[in-house]
Amino acid sequence: MATKTWKIEKDLCRCCHAEGTFDNLAEPRTFLEKEEVYSDMLRECLDLDIPPVPGELCAITYSICNACITRLRDACNFKKQVQDCEQRFMTLYYKNAIQGLNTETVVKEELEVSIDDNHSDDDIETIVLKKEEDDDDDSFMDRDDDDDDMSEDFAITKKPTTSMKTRSKPKAKPKAPPVKKEKPQPQPKKKAEPKPVKEKKGKYAEAYTLRKLADGSSQFACKHCAGVFRTNNCFTQHYKQVHLKERPRLRACHLCDVKVPGYMRAFHMEQHGLPAPTCGSCGKKFAYPHQVLRHQKIYHMGEKNFPCNTCHLKFASNHALKYHERTHSSHKPFGCEYCKKCFRWKKSLKTHVMIHLGVKNHQCSICKAAFVQQSSLKYHITKKHPGEH
Incomplete structure (x- = not known):
């Protein structure tokens, strides 16, 4: 089967594969005085994560057209509407603020038949027969009840009185409305207290001092120098290489006998004609492919998903956010x-x-x-x- 070549001349919508001049998925846009980031909307509303591709296709293939933006905006608004309605319904339900209407019992009007004096006995019998014929049209289940009523309601004597009324059926007593059993309101669940985290003591636990910060995080301070580290792994790497003078483990090249550290392996392979992971936009080289993708998201597409709760500035990584938050704190570690x-x-x-x-x-x-x-x-x-x- 012959492979087809897809030539893209303009921007490509990643949602419908239309080509044109479109908006970038990661760049914030303003609509009705509200900021929108379409990649975040796809992730939050539809649980879809569309990553950019590295290389020269990064910019032109990471966009979305106006038609898909409208549909995405409608989906987000509909999701928010359902969430708001459901939250309001459950709030009223647990407060017993929702009640249903009781159905009322419908009582049929009584049938009244009057016979005047000027009717003869034959006319009276004709009225009775006509009544019986009309009752034959009723359903089988109603027919027995009507026959019994005829024997009682239309009992005719030779000397009829001036007027004769059918015996009124006893009125059906309205049923009492069903008593609603109040459901016990669910008691709010008690929040489980977080269990104390056990401190993991590594191989070099005697070489550092563990500090607890005000925000709940920990720091590992080296006893041999002024170094402070966020994780035990970072301290272990520092202690091995700086104080124990242990070099990082070398990796062998499969094309020659040279051994290099892992972060230098990609640059060594360039000597054998294998290019290192490179950004297609600026030509910068990296040791690992995931670093290229992170570089393009931050520096070429401006993706910043970590906002500061105090000044609302956005940052590209959680580490940069934590570093910035120190400016709002008086803590000096x-x-x-x-x-x-x-x-x-x-x-x-x-x-x-x-x-x-x-x-x-x-x-x-x-x-x-x-x-x-x-x-x-x-x-x-x-x-x-x-x-x-």
Whole structure:
């Protein structure tokens, strides 16, 4: 079977495969003063995740047409309508605020037959026969009841009175409305208290100090240096490579005898003619294919799915969000071992420790004066050597 080639000249709608000038799925758009991100709407409403493809097809194949946008917007609005209605219904139901109407008993009117004096006996018999013929048209189940009624209602004497009325049927007593049994209202479930998380002690548990932060997260502080790490794995990697001087495990190349670390393997394979994972938009190379996809989502499509609850800024990763949230907090987790001064950022602590150790890496090229911070060197040049640099 011959393969067909699909040539895309314009943007491609990933929902209906139409071609034209469309909107990007990840770029936020404003509709009726409301911001919409179509990739998020597909994920939240229809549970569909449409990933972009790497390479030069990334930009032109990650779009959606106006017709599909309208249908997607209607689906989201309908889902929200159903959720709101169901929530309101269940709220009223549990409050016993919903009641049904009782059906009323319908009582038929009584049949009244009057016979005047000017009718003869034959006429009376004719009326009775006519009544019986009319009753024959009724159903079989009603026929027996009507015959019994005829014997009682139309009993005719030789000397009829001025008027004769049928005996009225006893009125059916209305049935009492059924007593509704009130259902016991469901008691709200008690929230189960979170079980205390057991601390996992690794192989090098004696080499770090575990710190508990105000937001519930943990930090692993190295006892041999000022390093602080978010996970036990990060600390273990630091302790092995920095303090134990253990190098990362090398991976052998299947085309030669060279062994390289895992993060360098893709770049080594380029020497054998196998290209490393590369971004088709900017040409940047990466060690792993998943890094290319993450790079394109963040830098080329502007995808930011982690908003700050305080200032509503959006970030590309959860790590960047946590880093930003420190600006809204007064907590300073990095403390100096010499003067007990605390800092919000790890980089600030490292610069501060250099003051105690007397490390001055920034030197003036004119007078050879050395400083701890680069900002101090710039201030020195501005004041002492204006116009000389």
